[in-house]
Amino acid sequence: MKGPESPQYGRLLRPGNTNCGGCGMSVAFQMFRRSIGETNVQLVIPACCAAVAAGGFPFSAYEAPVLLSTFASAASTASGMSQVARLNCEDTRVVCWAGDGGTYDIGLASLSGAAERNEDILFVCYDNEIYGNTGGQRSSATPAGAGASNITKGKIEPKKDIIGIMAAHGIPYAATVSLANPDDARRKFERSINGKGFRFLLILAPCPTGWKSDPSMTIELVRLAVRSGLFPVIEVENGNRWTINIDPDFSRADLERYLSLQRRFRKSEINPDDMGKAIDLQWGKLRTLAS
């Protein structure tokens, strides 16, 4: 079979979806579905690009059961679904697939509640660092220096440390995923889909539309963010065992290339030196936690 029905397309995010070309979230979806194989999943998608990706009614780009929730309620909706699956003795895995708005900002209260109750769900945050489908406004995941549609100059406040927040809940598993390192990504997807209790994954998902980058640079941007130390690839077990999976080389050239490939940093008043200092500070903290 060669058509869209062939197994090559899987059941999550089938072709015909309306994600922009070169969308990092699409790449994340492809890697995720190939990693989980035939596992039965139910998706909960709060308002975000992944909800829009399904296309307009009467079409849907998902072949798995999907519940679209409000920004604020993804984790609580998923809690209910996983409890029902447990009562019915189904082997379904419930997965939240949320953007950074539904994770860092509006969804944080219900996310924290579900993590505290250690609900049996996998919460995946694909982080494009803005409100992508509403026009590219800033979120608390937008890094310092980046512009957005509702701030004229670059953002001043640094990005929220969501992994730190999730680790502080003492959940069984929290990890960050780099799309430029598919082996590491696959291992984390496999581990988290099969795990028990609340699991959290953070994926850096470049957004050509919002980051004003070339669509072909999507994976390269992740690679540069990982190499320069901007995006640490780590995992945390039970909130206390921190592991650094990929050691960056903290190359200044990579950081500068990362910034120059995106037009959202053009108006920034933050220079790479300050960014370098922030990276050093963050890694100092991480190394202490991981030692």
Add this chain to the structure above:
Amino acid sequence: MTKPMDQISWQEIEAGAVITEPGNASCYHTGTWRSQRPNYDSSVCIRCWRCFVMCPDAAISPDFQKNIFVWNYDYCKGCGICAYECPVKAITMEED
């Protein structure tokens, strides 16, 4: 297989707005968005599978019989990731 949007009449919509055919968005060919087209040269390709793994739209699939990769231009959005990521430049982008 689902009909394209312009051939569906309102009488055919299910009660409760239920979508009875999962994944039916495939009738929408996103390949029409493309302005650049990836061209593949199998004589240069080293079969590393990198393009396959990194294509956002799963438009690249292996043909095991012929030992080559094939592109589905109905869905390829022309983003150029495959061409950029290919380590041996077996894929080149050209105006479509």
